[in-house]
Amino acid sequence: MTRYFADAREFVPILLQGVWLTIVVTFASLVLSTLLGMVWALMRVCRVRALQQLAKGIVNAIRGVPIIVQLFYIYFVMPELGVTLTALQASIIGLGIAYSAYQAENFRAGIEAIDKGQVEASESLGMSWGLMMRRVVLPQAVKIILPPYGNIMIMMLKDSSQASTITVAELTLKGQLIAASTFKYTSVLTMVAVLYLVMSVPLILFVGWLERRMQRARS
Amino acid sequence: MIELVDVHKSFGGVEVLRGISAEIGRGEVVCIVGPSGSGKSTILRCINGLEAYDGGTVTIDGVRVDRQSPGIKSIRTQISMVFQRFNLFPHRTALENVIEGPVYVKGARREDAIPRARELLARVGLAGKADAYPAELSGGQMQRVAIARALAMQPKAILFDEPTSSLDPELVGEVLAVMRALAEDGMTMVVVTHEIRFAQEVADRVLFLDHGTILEGGPAKQVLTRPQHARTQEFLRRVLRPI
Numbered sequence: 001m002t003r004y005f006a007d008a009r010e011f012v013p014i015l016l017q018g019v020w021l022t023i024v025v026t027f028a029s030l031v032l033s034t035l036l037g038m039v040w041a042l043m044r045v046c047r048v049r050a051l052q053q054l055a056k057g058i059v060n061a062i063r064g065v066p067i068i069v070q071l072f073y074i075y076f077v078m079p080e081l082g083v084t085l086t087a088l089q090a091s092i093i094g095l096g097i098a099y100s101a102y103q104a105e106n107f108r109a110g111i112e113a114i115d116k117g118q119v120e121a122s123e124s125l126g127m128s129w130g131l132m133m134r135r136v137v138l139p140q141a142v143k144i145i146l147p148p149y150g151n152i153m154i155m156m157l158k159d160s161s162q163a164s165t166i167t168v169a170e171l172t173l174k175g176q177l178i179a180a181s182t183f184k185y186t187s188v189l190t191m192v193a194v195l196y197l198v199m200s201v202p203l204i205l206f207v208g209w210l211e212r213r214m215q216r217a218r219s
Numbered sequence: 220m221i222e223l224v225d226v227h228k229s230f231g232g233v234e235v236l237r238g239i240s241a242e243i244g245r246g247e248v249v250c251i252v253g254p255s256g257s258g259k260s261t262i263l264r265c266i267n268g269l270e271a272y273d274g275g276t277v278t279i280d281g282v283r284v285d286r287q288s289p290g291i292k293s294i295r296t297q298i299s300m301v302f303q304r305f306n307l308f309p310h311r312t313a314l315e316n317v318i319e320g321p322v323y324v325k326g327a328r329r330e331d332a333i334p335r336a337r338e339l340l341a342r343v344g345l346a347g348k349a350d351a352y353p354a355e356l357s358g359g360q361m362q363r364v365a366i367a368r369a370l371a372m373q374p375k376a377i378l379f380d381e382p383t384s385s386l387d388p389e390l391v392g393e394v395l396a397v398m399r400a401l402a403e404d405g406m407t408m409v410v411v412t413h414e415i416r417f418a419q420e421v422a423d424r425v426l427f428l429d430h431g432t433i434l435e436g437g438p439a440k441q442v443l444t445r446p447q448h449a450r451t452q453e454f455l456r457r458v459l460r461p462i
Binding site for chain 1: 267268292293294299302305308309320324325
């Protein structure tokens with residue numbers, strides 16, 4: 001145990017550099033996936049058939065390819081097409097795109113859960129589609145979307161570890177490197193796991209709080 | 220003002236409207252009665268373009284109603300609708316529901332829209348409920364807010380789609396009273412309803428609809444007390460049967 005603490009004193013500062021990158025990757029890809037997901041979702045529910053089909057195709061293509069393959073594609077294949085990205089940029093874009101599909105499905109489910117009568121009332125007031133979305137549908141859909149959104153945040157935090165596969169020195173890769181060079185797998189990987197847990201717990205509590213709040217709002 | 224000429228409409232092979240022709244003049248109150256599934260609501264929904272129709276024409280003051288055309292929004296600001304299930308915006312207070320159309324669709328200033336909305340809420344007997352959310356109101360109160368919301372658009376006509384059908388019986392009267400007052404003020408109203416007595420007292424004309432056609436139409440008294448058609452007689456006998 002004392003040896004573990006000695007290791008911790010030595011390795012945690014290095015791991016914390018990884019934690020910082022993990023947070024950067026998670027936050028940036030969360031923002032990107034939310035924006036892209038909103039675009040796909042609005043295309044799915046808009047009244048132009050071609051856009052609906054296009055969004056459906058995009059979401060299915062993204063969902064059907066493993067995240068790690070998407071990351072490899074952006075980091076290793078894009079340079080051949082003339083687009084060279086740093087590992088960090090590639091990981092943020094890759095995770096952002098990969099998760100935009102799940103974000104889109106969540107947003108769409110929330111939008112489609114709104115009573116048809118709300119759409120008719122908006123139309124009968126002469127609202128345009130955009131105004132109806134902004135003033136009537138989305139404000140109500142947010143309450144349905146938020147709890148699953150919190151879960152997606154937690155999943156993204158953990159999946160940011162996949163950035164390690166394209167050399168982003170975030171928490172997982174840092175841990176791997178330290179463990180491989182010191183052979184102290186047990187203590188290093190335990191620290192890595194604990195650090196992820198420490199980052200997840202606030203998110204988990206936040207989701208729980210959201211769900212309780214939504215429960216109250218419904219009753 | 221509202222004119223329907225030979226309007227046809229099918230839902231997946233089932234013809235709900237089979238050649239509807241009718242004219243509703245300014246200030247007129249027309250009730251549409253008839254059995255469920257006869258196409259009553261569909262007529263209203265074709266008038267403000269919530270539903271597309273397959274044949275014939277619907278015009279408002281000579282302008283053709285076309286769900287697909289960009290002009291539909293301007294028609295909808297002129298023709299308001301009150302729904303069976305109220306369809307108030309649940310995330311906004313009664314007052315916010317009423318100013319939503321004037322402020323966000325017609326571009327009125329909030330400072331102008333709010334006092335007007337308060338007047339309208341007072342007119343439907345809900346002066347004290349401006350800050351209540353729909354969930355805090357009874358069905359009758361919600362429907363009266365919905366009527367205030369419709370009035371706030373300063374429409375040429377209001378379409379009522381079974382406005383009392385989802386209300387508890389003891390709440391029907393308060394909504395009908397508001398509608399009666401509107402009729403007395405000269406509002407043009409098209410009302411789909413099962414309230415035969417209301418139709419008798421308030422309507423200028425009644426249209427009896429069955430299987431997508433207008434079987435008979437005319438002054439309310441005539442259609443409701445001396446119906447010519449056997450189908451109308453049978454319907455009224457069943458609706459008005461003493462308990």
